[in-house]
Amino acid sequence: MSGKPDLHDPDLEALLSAYLDGELSAKERQTVEAHLAGCSRCRELLADLQRVKDLVAALPLESPPRPVILPRRPVRRLAELAALAAVLAGLFLIGADLLLPRPAPQPMTPAAQLAPAQPSGSAERTATRAEPSVSPGGRLSGVRVPALVGAGLAVAGTAAFVAVRFGRGRVGLLVGLMGLAGGLLGGCGGPGGQSAEPPVPPGAERIVAAVRADAARRSGQDPGRVRLVSVEAVDWPDTSLGCPEQGKFYAQVITPGYRVVVRAGSTDYEYHTDRAGNFVLCVRGQPSAR
């Protein structure tokens, strides 16, 4: 390094660093270069400034004594909690639906309770129902709806959690939507809802077979294509089997039997039966008229 600078022109001296850094205008640069050509002190100062610049530039970067710790972003944390809540809700639905006992059959309708008299005897009347029915046990098409929705929720929640936690947004979104769609399709009785028929209670095989054959005959379907949707043991409050015909009277005798729902094509048929083999096709609480 040189000794103290003894510049003749302080204004030009002030430009030397900017000259070194290439931060002068063309005119300023020419002025400085013209001065440097005739001023050895300024040339020495310029060389010193370059050395100082190089010394600072050579300083190594340092590592902090403790690493940076990032907080979880609030939105991310909320998203993770929501995803976990969806997973837990889904698992709860599955567990509750599969483990808890099914509810008891619904009581008779007021109209049925008010209709005492003889058994309807021949209750073979045809009717079709335009809409599928959900039985009291929470089954639709033989599949437990909450379990399917729960499975969809669990899959969607897991995918969302993975997406948020590991930053795989598109994959998580795709899997999550697939899970939700699967759950909803299953819940609505779509393709995801197809499954095996429910078990038939011991002793009800014959009456279920008779009901199935009756539904096949009425719908024109092959008996093998009539599917059992649900079958429940029911104690009917009288001999109308919970399906009184208006104007008739029925004996007030507790009558054990079954509520059987079968599906032929896209139509569900709900039969009320006793245990002796009698049954009635019941539409909106009344025997269906041909």
Next chain:
Amino acid sequence: MGAVDGYQLLLERARRGDAAAFERLVAEYQPAVFTFCRHVLNDPDEAADATQEAFVAAWLNIGSIRGDLRAWLFKVALNRCRDRLRRLAAARRAGPGESPEPPNPDGDPEEAFLAAERQELVRRALRELEPDQRLAVVLADLFGYAYTEIAAITGWPLGTVRSRVHRGRLGLRAALLKRRE
């Protein structure tokens, strides 16, 4: 160029909420931000806190960061450092306290040109500068920013940047010459 593209890619991923990408950016820029804060604050603990705060601010505002991430980090870190300097100044006024890392007058000029010693000598000379001049020199020479970028980070007018860089270098030169004598 590839590295720059890589950082831009990481920044894009971080903007979409990819924490792992941002952690890689932290690992990349942490030494620069810490070193910058240390030069501004002259205190490693305070510098580490300011560094932490700068990265937290970046993470929480990642969506609004435009342009060069490092310059953005420096700007935020500088604000944090200035807050800390104000608090430290107030604390010093309230009671006698030790100035962190006081300049050591017992430097050995013969060993000063050995690499490690020379660096320590330069650091000490830097610490003797006026804070604004030190900031200007660190941004210009250690991190290689152009004057317009320094103006954007510090909020100073361009003429002020120019004069502070020059005075800072002159001050460093004088301090180094003094130690050499």
